[in-house]
Amino acid sequence: MNVNTYENRLLLILFVCFGFVFFDRLALSFLFPFVAADLNLNNSHLGMLSSVLALMWALSGMTLGHIADKKESKKYILVISVIAFTLCSALSGLVTTFVSLLIFRGLMGIAEGPVLPISQSLLAAASNPKRRGLNMGLVNASAPGLIGAIIAPPILIWLATDYGWRTAFYATLVPGLIIAALIMLFVRNKHVHESMAATHHLGGKGDIKALLKNRNILLCVLISCFYISWFITLISFTPTFLMQARGFAPDAMGGIMGSLGFAWMIWGFVISALSDRFGRKPMMILFTLIATACPMVLLYADADSMLPLVFLTYTGLGCFTLFMATIPAETVPASQVATALGLIMGVGELFGGFITPTVAGFMADAYGLDIVMWIASAGSLIAMVLALFLKETAPAKVGHLTATEALATTHG
Template sequence: MKVNTYENRLLIVLFVCFGFVFFDRLALSFLFPFISEELNLNNSHLGMLSSTLALMWAISGATLGHYADKKESKKLILIISVLAFTLFSALSGMVTSFITLLLFRALMGVAEGPVLPISQSLLAAASTPKRRGLNMGLVNASAPGLIGAVIAPPVLIWLATTYGWRSAFYATIIPGLIIAVLIALFVRNKHAHKDIAERHAKEPHASYMSLLKNRNILLCVLISCFYISWFITLISFTPTYLMQVKGYSPETMGGIMGSLGVAWMAWGFIISALSDRFGRKPMLILFSLIATACPMVLLYVDSPSAMLPLVFLTYTGLGCFTLFMATIPAETVSAARVATALGLIMGVGELFGGFVTPTIAGFAADKYGLQIVMWIAAAGSLMATLLACFLTETAPVKKRTDEEARLAVMS
């Protein structure tokens, strides 16, 4: 099989796989207005549900990502993860109380945690340098944007309004099984860097500390903390905010969330492609600054017709996720440590931004009103913008240009 053929095939399979992860993960946010009415839940419950899933995602991503780097095959771990999160997502439709819903969301977080670090490490190894940023952006941002935020809102809301919110969770079983079969058929089984991985595995305790001594990795960890705060706060509370504060109908809310999804998908592709040409660092700084305006649009724009294009133009943050969570780390560390580095960045970021921040935001929303969550989100992306200024550039095209300029000066 030609390298190009496998690269493209792997890209398609992982695109669908990680997109479906976010279909399952975001289902709770879109369905919460329906669930809360039946189970008598409030904003604090929503924050705790989002936080618990993020906590387990963080622990699982960091530990299983590191574990996968030590194994000859990452394929089996990926298949088991897909089957497990599909099962726990479906079981969420059977809950009768907040506690049982919390349990199944926590187990789903355990299953979903290793999917991104494993997928991106496989993709980084299979991608040609000139397409690395684009490929990783398509999987990391465009896939969850298309499947999790464009397709999911209308499908889930239609299922919830037509057949009840429980049926929306049950419907995830079939696509989950199909994706597991695709991985089994089309993802290669062998680790491309087995010998390096075996040497790296001999120092499991030193690996995390040595990674954090790298300036780019440490900065990416910190950026992840604040950027995930921006993302999880927005995605968790915006559906409820639009219906309760803005007074929008479920259909209007679904349309605006769909617009966020289109932006997620489009900017995930555009920003990654631009970073291949103009560098990772300047694109991360520019589009992170733009992302800070998105919560302000949701806060101050009242007309749905005006909000739709404005959220599209400002919801650029998910396109930036690929850069600090996948591409920059993959270009910073050795190939055998990519899943470990990505798991660390995602894990710590989810712990702070996905676990701590939504819980605080939920209690703050109950005390001060849902408007406060938009300010919390804006603060997160602004801090990420400032931290990005201290990154070292990793894009091959920029490094080649810098080297050519250096040689020209020397000659």
């Protein structure tokens, strides 16, 4: 099989895999109005449920991502992770109390944590440099946008409305097991693309302290903290905000969430493709600034103008690929990519996914749901300021350098 054929096959499998991660992760956000009525939950509970998943996701991603870098094969870790998070998602339909739901969400976070760093390290190694940003953007942003935010809302809301929210959780079992089988059958054990070897020094495992001394990695960690605050706050609270604070019916809420997902999918590959040509840094700055306006659209736009404005301003998930995957993969040696990605994702999830939603939930109960939109907007604004200090890594902008020259340009 030629390189391009395998690259495309791997891209398709990882696209479906990571998209389904977000189908499961976001399911509770879409189903929460139904779950809350049955289990007598409030906004603080929603914040804590989002936070515990993010905490476990963060710790797992950092730990297992680093372990995966020490293994010649990452395939089996990925298969086990997919099976485990699928089972945890399906079993969420059995819960009868907040505590039991909290436990299952935490276990699901442990299982999902290593999926992104492992998937992106495999894809970075298998990708041609000219389309590395596009490939990573399709998996990191377009896949969860399409599967987790476009396909998931109508399916989950329909199942919850007609058959109950528990059935909606049970339904996640079959596709998850199919994805695990596809990875087992069609993904190679080892990945070292000849073009990856030409642009990265393939030596030295390094450690987290050494990675944090790298300017781009440190900035990406900080950007992750605030950008994940923007994302998790929006995705966790927007369904409830639209129904309770803005007075939208469930089907209207589902339509708006679908519009968010459509924007997520489109901007996910558009921004990454643009960054291949025009550079990672300018695209980060421009589209993060635009993303800052999205919470204000949800807060103030009328029903008629909300859908197009949401699409135009929900650009942040396209930027996620850049700071969470592409820039780190072009900054550190190939043998450290999963560790770097796990670190960036993990620390960002600890702050933006664990701390911020809990704070936002308590503040929403104290001051009203409007405040969560201001919290989200502040997160992306700070991320934009931090992006001003990144060093460019796009091959089209840094030129065709030797491995040593490339490392000297992109490190520190």
